[in-house]
Amino acid sequence: MDLTGGFFSTYTPTDPAEVARQAEIDRRTLQLGPKACPEDGEVVGIGVICDIMPPDPERPFQYHVSFYEFVDLASGKRVIIQNDRGVSMGGVWANPDGTSGRYRPLVTEDTVRQDADGALQPDEGDVEDAGEKRPWHWLSELAARQGISVTPERLKSLDYQYEHTNELQARIRDDRGGATKSHHYH
Numbered sequence: 362m363d364l365t366g367g368f369f370s371t372y373t374p375t376d377p378a379e380v381a382r383q384a385e386i387d388r389r390t391l392q393l394g395p396k397a398c399p400e401d402g403e404v405v406g407i408g409v410i411c412d413i414m415p416p417d418p419e420r421p422f423q424y425h426v427s428f429y430e431f432v433d434l435a436s437g438k439r440v441i442i443q444n445d446r447g448v449s450m451g452g453v454w455a456n457p458d459g460t461s462g463r464y465r466p467l468v469t470e471d472t473v474r475q476d477a478d479g480a481l482q483p484d485e486g487d488v489e490d491a492g493e494k495r496p497w498h499w500l501s502e503l504a505a506r507q508g509i510s511v512t513p514e515r516l517k518s519l520d521y522q523y524e525h526t527n528e529l530q531a532r533i534r535d536d537r538g539g540a541t542k543s544h545h546y547h
Contacts, residue, residue, distance in 0.1 A: 386414050386415060389526075391412075391441050393507065394440060395438070395440060395507075396507055396508040397438065397440055397507055397508040397509045398508065401436040401438050402434055404433070404504070404511040404519070405433050406432065406522060407431070407519050407522070408433075408523060408524060409477050410525075411426055411473050411526070412427050412526040413468065413526070413528050422451050423451035424466065424468060425448070426447055426448055426476060426529065427446070427447040428446045428476075428480055430442050430444075430481060430500070442504050442507055446480040468529070468532050468533055469533060469536065470523075470525075473525065483499040501513045
């Protein structure tokens with residue numbers, strides 16, 4: 362693996378399988394937007410799309426889930442307002458004799474929901490919504506960057522949705538050994 366460029370290095374995969382894996386990740390990464398216009402109407406929904414990224418064959422004991430926060434508009438348009446959050450988890454432990462082991466962590470609806478709730482908090486120092494489960498003022502600001510005027514109070518009044526991609530649903534189903542429950546939470 363060639364890592365160059367100092368602390369903030371740029372990794373360019375050369376292995377064909379890794380090139381294909383990275384292309385799949387790039388294809389599935391949701392971009393911000395589209396920008397809203399007045400004809401789209403008011404915000405009628407808010408939530409997060411949770412997507413598990415293709416596994417790294419060299420690290421089968423790890424997984425990465427990306428989170429894409431969105432608002433839905435009366436016109437039916439869905440606008441991604443945040444796309445830079447996610448979590449990586451791995452199963453590694455230390456034994457008393459100094460050896461280590463690895464395991465594939467289970468992915469469940471509950472772990473994904475907890476991971477999303479933690480990852481989607483504003484950066485340190487933003488305490489405008491202290492005590493709230495969600496950073497409503499910050500979400501309102503993110504929506505404004507996409508041309509959407511919505512108050513924190515309006516966002517708070519909506520049911521926050523958790524949606525899982527087909528790939529994430531499959532991993533949850535595999536880890537459970539059976540069929541998944543509904544992939545929407547209210």
